[in-house]
Amino acid sequence: MSYAIPAPVVPSLPIIGSDQRFPVRRIFCIGRNYAEHAREMGATVDKDTPLFFCKPADAVVTDGADVPYPQATADLHHEVEMVVALSAGGRDIPADQALARVWGYGVGLDLTRRDLQAVAKAKSHPWDVAKAFDHSAPVSALRPASEARLDGDTALTLIINGEQRQHGRLGDMVHGVAEIIAILSTLFELKAGDLIFTGTPAGVSALKRGDQFHAELAGVATLEGRVA
Template sequence: MTYALAPHAIPAIPVAGTDLRFPVHRIYCIGRNYADHAAEMGASVDRTQPLFFMKPADAIVIDDGDVPYPPATQDLHHEVEMVVALARGGRDIAVAHALEHVYAYGVGLDLTRRDLQANAKKQGHPWDTAKGFDASAPVSALRRVAEVGHPAAARLMLEVNGERRQEGNIAHMVFSVAEIIHELSKYYELESGDLIFTGTPAGVAALHRGDRFRAEVEGVAVLEGRII
């Protein structure tokens, strides 16, 4: 095949302890998946209607790299989240078999232009410019299921400049990992290489140029970086 233009490189994430890279197909995110975060945003959780949105695959920032402060915002917020990487996909995946599709776990930040999101909410508009911008998905190296199993209860934490900003437990997710995969597969045909950001606990706040962050899913993965 001859392309009209040179194709872009495939976004890929290191797999911890190996020379392998995980090629990213799509990035799915779920909102309002911790009741305390939903409450701090003035919203409520709805077990009958999960809230999904997406980021571009090339929004990832890897290898603890510097994260550029994005344009068009004065209010960049952090949201620390456990990240799930899929080895295979499908449609209408049953909850009972959903974890069989998981390749690895990590930790990431769902960076958000909060002022743009707030304005979009007021006008009933989509959140794309608030969530799906360049470098909006810093993510750690991935730890394979063979190493960490399927964590069901682990502390999820974020420190900024050495100060604890967010702390929760993945056991408190409204939709579990298996349920998220099941619900997503009703709307999309999931594929190998898909990433899922699984939601954030309370404590979201602003990041500024020069801030250093450290995100962790205890016993699973650590991500460090700097806003420049």
């Protein structure tokens, strides 16, 4: 097949302990999946109607690259999250079969132009410009699921300039990984290469140019970088 213009590069993530890379197809995100974060944002959790949104695959930032401070905002916020990478997908996946679709795990930042999000919320507009902008999804190298030891006490932490900003446990999630995959598959056909950001604990706040960040999913993955 020939294309009229050069084909776009497929975004990808490094894999811990391997020279291979994980190709990224789509990025799905769940909002308000930690009750304390929902409260700090003045929202409530509706367990029966999870809130989902998407980011473009080429929003990933990885391999230690700087994160450019985005245009059109004066209030860039960090949201540290566990990231799930899928090796297979489908529609209407039963929750008890969902984890078999997981290839691996990492840690990432759901960067948010909070001022633009506030305007969108006030007008009942979509959040795309607040969430789906360029370089809005820094993600660590992935650890294969077979090597990841996760439970409800696994810690999710973000340190900015040496100071802890966010800290939570995976057991604090309103919807667990299997449930998120099952619900998403009723809305989209999931496929290999999809990433899922699984929500953020309380403590979100602003990032400034020059800030150094260290995100960690304990015992699984770390992400370090700088806001340029």
